[in-house]
Structures are given as structure tokens and as C-alpha cells.
Amino acid sequence: MRGAIDGGAESRLGCREVHRVLQAFLDGEVDPLQGELVAAHLESCARCQVEEQVLTGVIDALRRLRPDLDLAAYTRLVEVAEELTDHERG
Numbered sequence: 001m002r003g004a005i006d007g008g009a010e011s012r013l014g015c016r017e018v019h020r021v022l023q024a025f026l027d028g029e030v031d032p033l034q035g036e037l038v039a040a041h042l043e044s045c046a047r048c049q050v051e052e053q054v055l056t057g058v059i060d061a062l063r064r065l066r067p068d069l070d071l072a073a074y075t076r077l078v079e080v081a082e083e084l085t086d087h088e089r090g
């Protein structure tokens with residue numbers, strides 16, 4: 001990951017940035033400052049809240065159903081699919 005959030009000037013994240021780090025955020029893999037920014041964005045953005053819930057639900061269900069599944073590969077697929085649908089929406 002190349003420094004998506006560097007420099008102190010921009011203190012709020014856009015949906016794009018949140019989308020990019022959401023999975024790492026849910027896995028607790030972002031640093032505390034970044035985590036705060038993501039949490040703040042989620043509080044004020046219904047669209048990203050839905051995405052968080054979907055992502056959490058999918059990962060949780062998959063872990064239960066298929067503990068042997070390679071989640072990293074799966075979530076990459078989800079990302080690619082979402083990028084495609086984003087593109088379609090414009």
C-alpha cells in the first residue's frame with residue numbers, strides 16, 4: 001500500500017479512501033490514527049456503513065462456512081468486482 005494518507009492537511013477521508021482501507025480496518029491492521037479517521041467517516045456516511053456491514057457479514061459467514069477458504073483471495077475478488085461496478089456507475 002502506498003501512502004494513501006500522508007500529510008496532516010487532509011484530516012478527513014473520502015469514500016474512496018475508506019473503501020481502500022476498510023478491510024484492513026476491520027482486521028485491525030490500520031494504525032490508530034487511520035482507524036479513527038475511518039471510524040469517523042463510517043459514522044457520518046451511510047453508504048460506507050452499508051459496505052462495512054456487508055463486508056463484515058460476508059467475511060463472518062465465510063469464516064463459519066469455510067474455515068479453510070483463502071479469505072485474502074476471496075476479498076481480492078470482491079474488490080475487483082466492486083471496482084467494476086463502481087466503473088459502471090460512473
Ligand SMILES: [Zn+2]
Pocket residue numbers: 014015018041045046047048
Ligand atoms: Zn463514505
